[in-house]
Amino acid sequence: MRLRYQFRLYPTPDQQRSLARAFGCARVVFNDALRARRQAYEAGLPFLSDGELSKLVITEAKKTSERAWLAEVSAVVSQQALADLTAAYRNWFASLSGERKGRKVAAPRFRSRKDRRQAVRFTRNARFRVTPSGRPRLPRIGDVPVRWSRDLPSDPSSVTVIKDAAGRYFASFAVETADEPLPETADEVGIDLGLTHFAVLSDGRKITSSGFLRRAERKLRKAQQALSRKTAGSNNRRKAAARAARIHARVADARRDHHHRVSTRLIRDNQAVYVEDLAVSGLARTRLAKSVHDAGWAQFTAMLEYKAARYGRVFARVDRWFPSSKRCSVCGTVTGSMPLHVRAWTCACGAVHDRDVNAALNILAAGRAERQNACGGTLRPAA
Template sequence: MQLRYQFRLYPNPGQQQSLARAFGCARVVFNDALRAREEALAAGLPYPSDGDLSKQVITEAKKTSERAWLGEVSAVVLQQALADLNTAYRNFFASVSGKRKGRKVSPPRFRSRKDQRQAVRFTRNARWRITAGGKLCLPKIGDVRVRWSRDLPSAPSSVTVIRDAAGRYFASFVVEMPGEPLPEVAAEVGIDLGLTHFAVLSDGRKITSPKFLRRAERRLRKAQQALSRKQKGSQNRRKAVAKVARLHARVADARRDHHHKLSTRLVRDNQAVYVEDLAVSALARTRLAKSVRDAGWSQFVGMLEYKAGRSGRAFARVDRWFPSSKLCGACGTVAEAMPLNVREWACPCGAVHDRDINAARNILAAGRADRLNACGGTVRPSA
């Protein structure tokens, strides 16, 4: 299993300039290659091959006065920019033809120099290395100080240097992670995700939603009001933009930390984890959009999935059309309608249910049934 390990970088001012140059060169090569392919399409010419593009936008461009500064950065960075463009085109064509699952992918777009997030990737061909002193040695950049929060499990195959919107630098390593099966336990859990409570477990426990964005709204509002009063293009406006970005980064970091701790605990304590396959992108277009984005369900479920696979635990998503909230866990009766403001309901059989706990228990039962089903079919409501 391949995983990413991310560490904070602390480049000095000279190294920051070198990284900014690498970001800019990679962006220019990406845009030049994209423009060349669009012009060939508009002229009815054959699709330029990867070799022709590399020769045109890198090798030949370095010989011109307009692009001579491309030689100031590692050639691997420029080649990886072309690889990113090829990946974007493959994903687009696979999405158009129906071979790619999930949401439709749009064609590649030009990268803007005003984009606050920049990244470049170094493969093994770039001959980057980790020095004996624990620094990251990058070609034509130098030895960058790294804060190692943990050890790498294996030798990384590549490293991506990222500058986020808050002005922080990170090194993201791709490593091959062997499986680490945990001792088997008898417990299994079904999880009902929500907004009032972030997660309700089938054993009756309710995990309160931390609402990181809601708690930071006052500080964000003041920072954004101050930003709106700054003159465009001024140094004070750039400082205000960075302050807003730092506040958003603090919210995202706190949310990610919460998701990591909760997902690790659930995977460690349960042999099987079942969740509902929510349509998060659809819910994010409703009046609950801010609360849905603040909860970060997709990120949390993704963590559950890869941690369960690494630890030898079972993980499954229950079909979103399964009536987990309206199904009586005692007799199997399905209620006709149940508005969101109804948090408790009574079944004609006499059972009184807490809506969320009942949903979590039904998700657990449906997940178990689906897991034992030899056909592997999904659980859907009956006709």
């Protein structure tokens, strides 16, 4: 399995300037290549291949006075920018033809120099490596100080240097990892994700919703008010924008850490994990949009999925149209309309249900049924 390991970088001022040049060169090459392909399409010419683009926007451009500074950075930076454009076109075409699942992907767009998040990628062709002193050596940049939180499981195939909106630098290493199956256990769990509680488990446990963004709203509101008072283009406005970005970064880091802790515990303690396939994009268009984004369900379920694959566990999603909340987990009767304010209800069979726990139990039962069907089980239960 290929995973990414991310670590914090602390480049020197000279290295920050070198990285800024690399970010700018990658952005310009990407935009020049996108412009060339658009112009060829408008002129009715064939689709420009990667080789033709590389010759046009890199090799020939370096010979001109307007783009001579492209030679100041590693050539791999420019080549990877073209690879990103090719991947963007491939995803767009696959989305148009229906081969790509999920939401529709738009056509590639020009990259803005005002974007506060920048990234460049170095592959093995660029001869990057981690020195014996424990520093990643980047071509034309040098040995960058890094804070290691853990060891890499294998030699990285590439590294992506990222500068986020808060001005922090990160190195994201792509490495191949071997599966590490955990000892088998008989426990299985169904998870009902929500807003009142972040997750309710089928065994009755409830994981509280931390509300990281809600807790930081007061600080964030003050930072954004201060930002709105600054003159556009001034240094004070850039400083105020950086302060607001740092608050958002702390919120995102805390949310990600919480998701990692919860997902690791669930995967470690259960042989199979089942969750509901929620339409997060649809819920994000309702009046609960801020709370939905603050919960981060998509990130959490993605962590569960890749950790289950790595540690030999079973992960499955239950159909979102399955009536998990309105179905009695004892007798299977489906009730009528049930507004969201109803948190407990009594079935006609006499069973009293907590709405969320009952939903988690139904998700567990549905996940088990789908798993048995996939393994050759009966399609219908016995009479």
